[in-house]
Amino acid sequence: MSRSSGKLNIIDQNTYQDLKHEHKDSAPRILRSSKYKNKHKKEQQCSLFDFLIVPRKKQKHINRKKRPNLIIARNSLAFHPKRKGKTRLNPKHRVTRLKRIIRSFRQLKLRSTQDENVVETVEQTCGSHSEQLPAKMEIRSTDPELDCVRQEQTINHLSPAHQLHSRRFRSYCDNCTTKSLKELTTQLLSDLERFQKRAYSNNEIKARAHPRLVVGFREALSRLRINKVKLLILAPDCEACSGEGGLDDTIEELKSVCQQQEVPYCFSLMRRELAYALRKRAQISCVAVLDFDGANETYKQLLHELNEARVLYKELTAS
Template structure:
């Protein structure tokens, strides 16, 4: 056997085996041959596994589209660029109360005090007592047959027509038909849906051009600038007589509508108006400013309103 190197004669067999064992331990390991994981296993403690080469499948275009469609579309949020309110900011802000609301509250308190302090006897019993006192003074039997006891209904017959009641006050000018109620509710729902859609698209433009306004004060302001197309008033507003009271305010609204040839109707009570517009508080007045998109319902409502007014005139004329 030929020996090409002289190292074998110097190193014995055991030393040669030890050198081979040390070389096998310090031999370089096979790293992951991938551009994505080439710098991942630099440390000796970390070892490459098959999970390093596992690639997650990307979602298809249809799956991404379906995930986007699941998100809620109608989300009304205030933008960040909405202007802040100018003026002073109080720690305990005072609630502004209009003159009409003050009058209504004062009338409620007066009515409550009268009901609690004064015990009003029955109407017929009071009349009987007065009549007996008069008969005792006169002591004329002929007058007893002539005088009759008037009933409560006869006493109130001259004041209010029998067609009117607490839910259908005397200021109403038309009858409340089922078809008229249905058309009014449908028109209010459509206009409310259009306004909500406009708020979602652009809140600033929607605030500048509203479809309808709520309340007597807002309706009166829009009537003065001739922007109202239809006025819907509740049939069961509270009784509030006197100067600048609720009854006088409703009469003023009717006069303005007649001057500007604006149609107004009495078809729903306050609770039904709030239910149609999805509001919690009771609504006494709704002024429609723009009915574009519900023209057919609006025209049907006007035709039904004319028939209801004629029926009201026929019933009250008798």
């Protein structure tokens, strides 16, 4: 109940009309604000709709802690993004320059073996006739490229370490393949491959930017030119392929670059053993280690064993 009484505000109707008529022109009209109107507004009666509770719409729960790139990286095996650029119905398989040289060298070797078979059949048919001997020499000296292939096949037999070198241990090797060296190399590669897979599962973008190791002659040579390689592992049973740009030429180039930059390189595991250590199906001829953090002890032991294997190789080839 208000403190001020309403009895004092009661006046006569005639006096109210007179006051209204007098103050109509003289007194200015008082403008009432919205605050005043709301204050003296009549209270509205409540209804049942005021007590009605309307349920809110359910919103999707978004976890802001998870990043979209991490979700894609974890499901990278199942997620196949759309490839940019044109797509062909019959895609062209690109063949590298080194692969083309190897294929041409294989064809030359096949031709040389076929010519040798022809010569053997001629010798058997001719018997002891001396008139057919010049014809055999003409068949062998028809193609100069075939003569180069035959000369390289005879070099291995004329080398001083022909008893040590073979198809499984080529003449470009500088160290012996001991059992402990093989075990250390396998352990180092398996550890680095495990670290690299773990990095790919956490963040694929960072793992691609900072790889632990790379596979192949081209990748190894490109990383060597920018001084990123800490250790180079080559297979001792690479296919014989001479000529400019061939396998033998690339291996010699890798060895010369490693010697200039003082990068250690070793011939420890065969191609199949390298693939087994890295859990690959295809045979691997070259592996370049870029970061051995986490396997420092194995790396030190491998370098120590590599020096001993090189000393042993020099002792065997010196005699």
